[in-house]
Amino acid sequence: MSEKVAYTCEDHLITQQNRKEKAFLTAFEAEKPCLDNAHIVVNPYIINPLSALILFKTDKKVTATVTVHGKRNSREDITHTFAESTSHVIPVLCLYEGIETKVTVALSDGQSKTFQIQSEELPKDVCRCKNILTSMDYFGTNIMFLTPAGKNLPTGYDYKGDIRWLLTVNTMFDIKRLANGNIMTGSSRFCRMPYNATGLVELSLIGKIYKEYRMPGNYHHDHWEMEDGNILALTQDFRNSTVEDMIALLDRETGEVLRTWDFKDFLPQNVGGSGSQDAHDWFHNNALWYNKKNNSITLSGRHQDAVVNIDYDTSKLNWIIGDPEGWPQEMVDKYFFTPVGDVENFDWQYEQHACVVCPDGDIMCFDNGQYRAKVKEKYIKNRDNFSRGVRYRIDTDKMEIEQVWQYGKELGQQFFSPYISNVEYYDEGHYMIHSGGISAVDGYASDGLGAFMDPKDPSVELHSTTVEEKDGVVLYKMDVEGNFYRGEKLSPYHGGENLVLGEGRLVGNLDETPTFDTIPDVEEVNELPSSERQIAIEEDEDRFVFHGMFEHGSLAMVVLAGEKENRGYYLNTAAVSHLAMCSGAFLEKDDRQLKMNISKIGLSGKYEIKVIYNDKMYQTGITIYC
Known part of the structure; x- marks a missing residue:
């Protein structure tokens, strides 16, 4: 030095967590505390200050029900029952910050104990909720998880806008819940500019990392858990001159790359470009969706203003949703759709994010609307523009497309997000729309991206707006400080098993x-x-x-x-x-x-x-x- x-x-964070887990489990096994004198470990895995573990033994197998009490009334209580065991390692999620949270553990044999657990302090610069409109009847004890788009942190908010979950490492891009109840998101470890992380991490909401999947081409934006557990992940090959134009299939156990898809095999690079396209980042894949019904992958290419569908097995191009201007006529005739229905109110999507395939085959996305044209002379200023969630109905036999729903156009620049953001389909007529990249200078939509702006500048305002709409009625709306990549509503607990213990692992390889x-x-x-x-x-x-x-x-x-x-x-x-x-x-x-x-x-x-x-x-x- x-x-x-x-x-x-x-040491890698996984190594640090392994060491800490071994220490508290060793003490637990040596003392074998009963419920009355249970061990409590706050922030057991280092990165979630609003979590704890309660560890105790029982003479016979019993179920344990944990209740994290609300600070206002019992309707806010978060309750979950774990499977029978004699050795109980109970994860406590969603502690309140700054106060003691009352937590009760009740056993099926009648024993019960209430603890007062003080959480650790949160970092001073966390992004606070500015305003929230919803009800307990609608939102319940779910948490809205927002993933960062800058120096902010992955953060979860309850129905009152209180922060109830936070990771103190900047894991990036989308959070998705896996079939086993864990979540998967991008690693916080830098690998290549501008935002390529070493790979993906699988972790529990308490913060325990089970695996980091390192990738030779690194990870960006999005991933998908296949039915057999293997993972589709967006990547690239840095030996090429282009980026963000590949998918890798990862072995769930070993992290080995089993297969790749190169988009240059089925799309031309120099046509149909958006206002942000360059030769290096010609497609900019920011989302993928696997559809088992027709064994296809749907992709969102921001820099081609295109939602693209390919066959999983053959990589054959099936169709393209987007403004056909600037594409070769032979491709327009074969792969693009013709608008039908209320064509006067039909709008194509531009520089979109987060493609979703609905159960009936409709396609949803977040239409960022950046530039809202294919020709520079027609570009629209951000302050005059709009972003929205949109749902298209497509007929692949007739190659026709109809716009059947949208939310956001009517809000104009106040909902405009030139980058990031997402939509979610919950049920027919029930959607989430997350405009995560709203930025303004002196009250007007900024010309630049929020990631490049100084949030400490008094003329600058960065925020995210997340909306849930059902049958045309807004039942949830939250505004928070800062820009956030995506929103994801999840329940804190999932499944009945106790926390899975054991050493986390680094799998796969960097290049x-x-x-x-x-x-x-x-x-x-x-x-x-x-x-x-x-x-x-x-x-x-x-x-x-x-x-x-x-x-x-x-x-x-x-x-x-x-x-x-x-x-x-x-x-x-x-x-x-x-x-x-x-x-x-x-x-x-x-x-x-x-x-x-x-x-x-x-x-x-x-x-x-x-x-x-x-x-x-x-x-x-x-x-x-x-």
Whole structure:
């Protein structure tokens, strides 16, 4: 460690959780407490300060019912019964912040005990609910989970807007509940800009991570649990010149990539582009949906203003929903739909998110509406635009499309979100619409994305609005501070089993970080880089992340000087403009601040870390062992 180069080495969060679980279980097994003197562990898995475990033994098998009492009345109580056991490890979810929460455990043999559990404090900058309109009769004890689109955190709100769930690590993109009751979401670990994480994590709502699925092409945006448990996940191949245009099928147990789909095999890259398209991010896949009925995958391509459907087995293109302007006529004739019905009120979707296949085959999405045209001369200013949830009815025999529902157009710029957001289908006429990227400057919809804006600027307002509508009546509306990627309503508890214990695992693999062909022949000096370079190195079990500040256009490289080899990793100091930023978790305030993830795959032995800046190679004083 030096004053100029910061270095940290930390075990992976899974390792930290394994160690903590082993410690409290060892104490539990040694003491074998009964219900009256049960062990209570607050925030047992480090990352959920509004959770606890109650651990106790019973002489015979009994069921245990936990009640997390509401702070206002008994209608707010969250109650769940666990399966019979003699060894009870009861997860307590949805503690209130800042006060003691009354929690009762009642056993089927008549025993009962009430505890007062004080939660840990939440981070000071959590995003608060600004306004909520709903009722206990409608929303009950469900929690609205919002996933972050910036430096904010995954947060869950009850029917009053109180924060009842929070993770203190920035897991990203969608949360989905798995068949076993756990949730799956993106890892919080940085891998590549702008928002590629190492992979997916499966965890319980209490915060225990069971697996991290590392992916060679990293993870972004969305995933899907197949019937056999395997996982479809959005990814890319960084050996190519394009991104966000692949799906990987992951083995649920091992994380092995079983199969991939490359969108360039069934779509052209240089046609039908949205206002945010470039050659690198030509499709920008932000959602997928598997439909067992016809064995197809539906995809949302933001940068082609297109919802696309392909055959799962053959990758054959079936159809495209979107404005056909700019597409080849032969594709328009074969794959696009013709509007029917109330065509005067029909609108195509633009730069959409979150495609959903309804039970009857209708297609829903969140129509962000960014630009709302295919030709630059027709682009609409954000302050004059609208976003909405929309449902289309498609006839694939006649290739006709009818707009059968929408919510949001009538709200104009106040509901406009140029990025992120989602919709959910609950039942016929019962939907959720989450506009997660609302941003305004001086009261008008901003021209930029919220992820690039400074929430501390008094002229800037960032918020998210989540609405649930049933048969045309709004029964839930919540406005919260900050932009949030998606919303997902879930009950806190699921299934009757006790918490599954045991060591979490890292599965799958990262790719081997590519090296630069040659290391420049520059003068090596026995000194540290200037403090202006702000060099920092973060190491964990399978990689390290290099941070530094470099002027645009300068020569910069990380060099690993080994006993048997030297490896050079080029740092791109060119100014980069991002047309999409669905999560700003990894963004820096100064675009000269760079970071690079270097996988330990392919490394062996001891390496000294050095830095080339312009015409000199500097020491860092840091050595890693692989």
